Amino acid sequence: MQEIISVIVPIYKVEEYLERCINSILNQTYKNLEIILVNDGSPDKCPNICEEYAKKDDRIKVIHKQNGGLSDARNYGLNIAIGKYISFVDSDDYIEKNMYQDMINELRMKKADIVSCAINNVYSDRSVSSDIEERVYDTESALKDLILGKNLNQTVWNKLYKKDVINGILFEKGKINEDDFWTYQVFANSKKIITLNKVLYNYIHRESSIMGQxxxxxxxxxxxxxxxxxxxxxxxxxxxxxxxxxxxxxxxxxxxxxxxxxxxxxxxxxxxxxxxxxxxxxxxxxxxxxxxxxxxxxxxxxxxxxxxxxxxxxxxxxx
Structure with missing residues (x-):
């Protein structure tokens, strides 16, 4: 039986993008998913969209909570996730249909703890794909490239993690750059990290997003x-x-x-x-x-x- 991947999706004011995001997860070639949609007090139609999808697919779990920010929403998801593996998808982004199949194949084949893929940066008028070197890292070499921003980056959403290496590490609530507080700690818990030169995650650049301000x-x-x-x-x-x-x-x-x-x-x-x-x-x-x-x-x-x-x-x- 396929092992469960828990996909955590924090949601706030993204009704224009949300259906594309959820559909990209539902349409994965790897089917054994637990999809955790965390409605972080979104004041638009996002809560209704989440509930409608939950009626259609029993892999979806919906959490409705008061607004506490991106970190808080991710923590809610981590606290209920049952999968052996954990992934994060931001709700205005979308993923390629073979993302989890390719990533879990790499993790299993190389007996790794974390795999990181290449990214497609999507702007209003163009898209630019990253190109990374496929490497197998030990802890110290991975931390070195993470600090340098060389081949590895701090973002949590283009990676698949064994849940064991997260080991209760939560995101800093109320921070932006929340990934920068979290990723190095999880890397330090990992013995082997690998990079996969396949563009599997589509990151949407929005001027209205936190990082676009x-x-x-x-x-x-x-x-x-x-x-x-x-x-x-x-x-x-x-x-x-x-x-x-x-x-x-x-x-x-x-x-x-x-x-x-x-x-x-x-x-x-x-x-x-x-x-x-x-x-x-x-x-x-x-x-x-x-x-x-x-x-x-x-x-x-x-x-x-x-x-x-x-x-x-x-x-x-x-x-």
Whole structure:
């Protein structure tokens, strides 16, 4: 008998996209699915759409809850999921019909804990598919590429997980960049992670989505997530300490560059960024491992973040 894959779909204000999303899951060639639709207090027709689909297919479970955000909705799904495997699909996206069959075949054949596939980025006027290298990773090498954003990314929805490696790790409620708080912890629980160079997930870029909006102080969640990741790496994977530290530093620069070209009051955010940067110092051994360009930006950033980011914006570096 096929093992169950639990597919968790958080839903909020997506009535225009929801049917396409659900249909793409129902039409999978791999049939033994538990489809958990989590209505996160959506004020539109989404709750009715969910209930109508549940009447048509007994693989669907519907949860109606008060609005608590994407992380909270995913956690509700995780708490009731019965599958040996877990997957997440965002409700404005859709998946290719062979996604779960291809992914579970790879997991079984290579005896892996997580498989990550290539993505099709869908815009209003075009689509752009990613191309990734097929690799088999151990824990440390996977974390390295995850931090670097090389071949692996923080997003949770283009992956299939053995439920055992999630092991009760929940998403940080009330955060954006929630994947950045979660993924590295799950990778650390995994002994083998693989990448599959097949475009199986279609990610819709919407201006009205959380990640499509301009700067807000909530963007500092991404910096917090990278700092938490760095402290975790420092304690558990010291060989990766420098790249995790650089990830925090250069993301802080990116955020401040973004802040300078926005219309927001910069003071609160600037002080918060500076507090994180006080914690990021490169010793002599680490400085020797930096590239010449990195050494320049680290030196300038420590002298004046404002001046550094002004210069980078002026010459169109990093944003």
């Amino acid at each position: 301009g700067y807000s102080e909530k963007n500092l969640n991404g910096l917090e997530a990278r700092y938490n990741q760095y402290k975790f790496i420092e304690k558990n994977y010291p060989k990766l300490n420098l790249i995790a530290k650089k990830s925090v530093f250069f993301y802080a620069i990116f955020l401040y560059q973004k802040l300078l070209i926005s219309k927001h009051d910069i003071n609160n955010s600037y002080m918060c960024i500076q507090e994180y940067l006080k914690e990021i110092n490169f010793n002599d051994k680490e400085r020797k491992q930096l590239t010449i360009k990195e050494k320049i930006w680290v030196f300038m950033g420590k002298k004046s973040m404002y001046f550094t980011c002004k210069i980078r914006n002026l010459i169109h570096i990093g944003i």
